[in-house]
Amino acid sequence: MAADRRERAARIKRILETSGDSVERNTLAFNRGRYETIDELDEYEALKDRAAAIKDDAIDRLPELIDEVTEAVEENGGTVYLAEDAADANDYVERIVREREAETVVKSKSMTTEEIDLADGIESTGADVWETDLGEFVLQIADDAPSHIVAPAIHRSREEIATLFNEYYDLEDPLETADELTAFARDVLSDAIENADVAVTGANFVTADTGTIALVTSEGNARKCVAVPETHVAVAGVEKVVPTVGDLRPFVELIGRSATGQSITSYVSLLTPPIDTPALPDDPGDRIADDPPDRDFHLVLLDNGRMAMRDDEQLRETLRCIRCSACLNSCANFQQVGGHAFGGETYSGGIATGWEAGVHGEDSAETFNDLCTGCSRCVNQCPVRIDVPWINTVVRNRIANGADRGRFDHLVRGLVPDEEAGGYPLQKRLFGNFESLAKLASATAPVSNWLVDLPGTRATLEYAFGVDRRRELPTFERESLVDWFEARGGEAASTKRANRARTPSLEHDRRAVLYPDVYTNYVRVERGKAAVRVLESLGVPVAVPDVPGSGRAPLSQGMIGTAQRQATAVVRALQSYAPAEYDVVVVEPSDLAMFRGEYEKLLPPAAFEALADRSYEILEYAYGLLENGADPDTLRTDGRRLAYHGHCQQRTLGLEPYTVSVLERAGHDVATSDVECCGMAGSFGYKREYYELSVAVGDRLRSQFVADGMADRTVVTSGTSCHEQLDALLERRPLHPVRVLDSH
Amino acid sequence: MTGTLERFEDAVRGATASTHRATPETIGSVLSELLVEPAVGAPPPFDDVSLADLPVSVATEPTRQQLLEASTGVTGAILGIASYGSVVLRSTADVDELVSLFPDRHVVLVRDRDVVDDMAAAFDDLVPLIADERADAIVATGPSATADMGALVYGVHGPTEVHVVVVRTDSHAADGTGGTG
CATH class of the missing domain: 3.40.50.10420 (NagB/RpiA/CoA transferase-like)
Structure with missing residues (x-):
């Protein structure tokens, strides 16, 4: 391997x-x-x-x-x-x-x-x-x-x-x-x-x-x-x-x-x-x-x-394709390497996975299928509305389930409570089970962080799992967001804070469940804390229950069974927060994209719709609050110059303008990037075989953010992946936009 | 509110073709300006204009050699599409398709009354034509082009230059749209 x-x-x-x-x-x-x-x-x-x-x-x-x-x-x-x-x-x-x-x-x-x-x-x-x-x-x-x-x-x-x-x-x-x-x-x-x-x-x-x-x-x-x-x-x-x-x-x-x-x-x-x-x-x-x-x-x-594709429930949609190439041209990876790397025997780009699997067989799709990172930028570009990332996920799952058992399987045993067959490729299982890893690493932090720095660890990670040693690994926080929130008094304390901050003009009396996605809960805990405080300062009481990972990580590795189990667990965990009273607010855009997008394929229709209808990205929600009478002056309004890179899936959902608008209403000056994706795309940029490509994709974003008029701006970005990519590419440390709004 | 004809002409120019106006009376002099000889042609799909009595010579029954050596091809369009600057060329049993395709310069005549607003309106006319008569038609927009050689180049296998002549056959419409481009 x-x-x-x-x-x-x-x-x-x-x-x-x-x-x-x-x-x-x-x-x-x-x-x-x-x-x-x-x-x-x-x-x-x-x-x-x-x-x-x-x-x-x-x-x-x-x-x-x-x-x-x-x-x-x-x-x-x-x-x-x-x-x-x-x-x-x-x-x-x-x-x-x-x-x-x-x-x-x-x-x-x-x-x-x-x-x-x-x-x-x-x-x-x-x-x-x-x-x-x-x-x-x-x-x-x-x-x-x-x-x-x-x-x-x-x-x-x-x-x-x-x-x-x-x-x-x-x-x-x-x-x-x-x-x-x-x-x-x-x-x-x-x-x-x-x-x-x-x-x-x-x-x-x-x-x-x-x-x-x-x-x-x-x-x-x-x-x-x-x-x-x-x-x-x-x-x-x-x-x-x-x-x-x-x-x-x-x-x-x-x-x-x-x-x-x-x-x-x-x-x-x-x-x-x-x-x-x-x-x-x-x-x-x-x-x-x-x-x-x-x-x-x-x-x-x-x-x-x-005709066999027509009988295949998952590949059938491929037959709508009019071979226009919008999914090629809008793909950040394709823009760097073209069809010789991102293509099979005949077809190229995101849709090629469907075509190659259908007309030449899965072996041909296997050679390039990983280059679809699921960033979803092609989804709105397809003139016949093919869900290109989903077809890639399905074929990835089929290919990986057909793979042979590897000799390092014992290394992930216990760490990988997944639903996939034993032979599922190790690298995909490691990244797919990031939640288990994060839980363990947080519980043992800072020891787990030191372990990674020990001689030989990175070499083993690279050799056995293909985790590129040039990438900085996440640093896990000992105190998770959920623990921090409980320690400061939980929902009762949050309600008091929110009621104190509440302005009489606010026409909104709902509560928010802040979804503690795996990164916000264990790694980027500060952005979670900022999100709680911003919601409270806008007058909304917050709950931060222990809700499992959305399934985004396993799904990106084609682990559909595991993702489906996670989706069901998320819905179950949110059950005690009645839809009539609570909205669900999400910090990580890729998880919101699960709730509003992929869950349709993983959950019964009623469960999907109930969650999708009450889920919001954090600044989309803040925008709604400001529109309904919340006072922007309760936010931090120190007139900063910002360079904002929206997350790929967030932009596909049309949510970028809300972030820009809220930042501007708080008095900040915002300039935005103009690239389809940062190139990190979850685990993609960590993989040994794709590191160079990921950096090449990121370089377009880097050059925009070091250009005249941008170089002096504070970098803000919504996604965890974008954060890590920008952190690696720039001298400046990026922030989640909610931290810029947090007056704490 | 800009009229359909003006929008058509703007779009034709936007598609890197030129526009001209003529009437059945002035068509001879307009074509004399536009034709580079030797010229070949096919009778337009309307009676208002004839290629027979022009001051310049247009071969309407060309040989293979005449076609391949011609500098200009003259044909007529059955429709103009204002939103795209397209002309719709019908390929009949005459030489119209060959004449509009082989020479480097294509001069195409379209009557003002045949210019429609958009693709939907064009299809309203095209669908019965294809369904009932099994007609062949080309929606042509600007000159032939390629970007395959590392930059945008006009003039590949099809014409390099396209000149669209709007033939105004209805004096009332002519007053309404004004000007004489």
Whole structure:
């Protein structure tokens, strides 16, 4: 395991060094473009609802729709072939190429043909295959693999492409600029297209009612490929079928924005093949429209595991995917390494886990699945509302449960009261059972903290568990938040304090259970104390009962069974605090995200809704109190200059503005970061194999916080992970925002 | 409140294409300015304008060689979409798809009355056309483009330049929208 981790770390480091800059520049541009262009779209949320509903309906009725589209295409004069797997699809296309005695086959970009290695199959017939998308063309020459599902060559810089072309074509006049490279590639490819015998395209959508295919492109190569030769083969996964041509509208509005951040791509072709356009004659002097078109169209609908995904309750949602890449571009890890590290045999990014597990098998997903940290930034970006982190969690669970028992299992025995099988990977069990570890460490602090500093401890932790020794480990407090709260008089004393501070204008008479998450309870106890005091000063009595961990830690390791048991225990522990009287206030955003998000999958609906409805992030709650008459002057209002980094999951829930607003109402000057995630993401940054990546992700945040106008600001951050990452990256010590508001 | 036509023209320019206005009477002189010869063309999908009696020569029944060597292609659009600056090009059994795609410069005519507000309105027209006639259509927005070579480049396999000519056929609408771009 240790050797595997070293190898994985070395591979990621190499990718960071060789293509990190190109990947980052391109994905950030796509990401920024997406935010800008979805902002222009008034109906964005409604269109996403519509798109998801259309896909769900189509997946639901897929067998029926396949029959319908077959009938429609045949009525139009084309042929439909339902290919069971890659070999079947390849055989069929090769047969067409042989029958046409094709010498030149031109392809436009299609991930589905990548999935089945169709270019290799066609070449086996002796025909030349040309990838006519410029990115794919670069990869074809370089014998390289796509690193992004929409922009396959983003890992290569302009300089590298120039060197590639200059050497491959042995050019006397070396190419240099993007214009020159584009013109050169176009000329080479124009020859191929104008003399093509067969065209192969994918299809972004296929409509069952009319047999129409939609092709979403910008270069114009797909249009030319379809127009020039008489034979056109479109290869599409069965999930590309939507019921009607009218259903295309939301996708046409969403796909360009979600993909490359353009409101629409240059060309959206809505073709109902065989098309009417006359084919290009071979003879230069022949008039084009002289002969009636004799066109031949084949739609190859590929199963290759998709019908089994449809029957799999957890993977089924993957089939909604329109391959737009929003989940790639919005992913902090992907922005650093691209699809060569964060991708499997064919697909890349967060959604790739679902695709790879479904079409190539879990082994392919295993190689990169850990790079989804569950930060959830992609969730609101997906135009068909796929819960990408959940699919990653489920597949992680399946992979890990299939793993063999390791030789260090005895080290975690007793520490790991988890529900997972004995063979579950040790590193995942260690991080997943952080609560047990924290309890024990707190009870034995400061001895437990000294132990970590003993010679050899860090080496063992790194060797056996993959805990990177360059990371500072948490320091556990001897007195937990729950103990401190009891010692100062518990809820009765808190009620007195709150009533004393209460202003007559406050129209709010509820009590708050402050949820003592594992970090706040044992490690960052000060922020818990500050939260109690801030609530009291705003007039709210507080209780801090002993409630177990939310299950976030085990869930992040794919330990769904353990997380589910934790969720049930949390609900049970909160039972004596009646919803009619108590709200639940949470300091750690990742735990609030559990209550409002993942618990829906772990608890019965009524239990989930009851907790979700009364749970609030601490400053979201403070905002509500201020809105209802609480006095901001009871907070600390010393007009500080702050640099705030909101937690990824907190921002996905739309909660960042509350923190900013409360800080500003208390008279502070707030500037915020502009990154998707800090890179720590729970245990991710502690892992030996991901340390370098975590630091690379964090570096974007670091550079923003050391820039002019930011360097002198006090750093505040809401999440524990963000706190630890910023602590490691900056000279300044970060604070939770509630501590800035605590006048104690 | 800006009119649909102005929003369309703004969006076309935003999509890195140029806009021009003409009437059936002035189309000859407008096209003379825009066409770089040799030019090929396909009859537009409306009767208001003909490519036959222009002061410049446009080959409407081109050979393969004429198509591949042409500098300009002239076609007409069935719709303009104001919110995107898109034109909808129907590919018929004529050479319209080839002519709008191969030459480096595409000059596309769209009637003012065919410009609709948004994608929803465009689909209201497109759906019956595809469902009933099995029509092929391209929603085209600006020139062809790529970022695959390390920077944004216009002009890849499709046209490098797109010039949209709004043909005003309804004098009442012309008064309402004002100006002569």
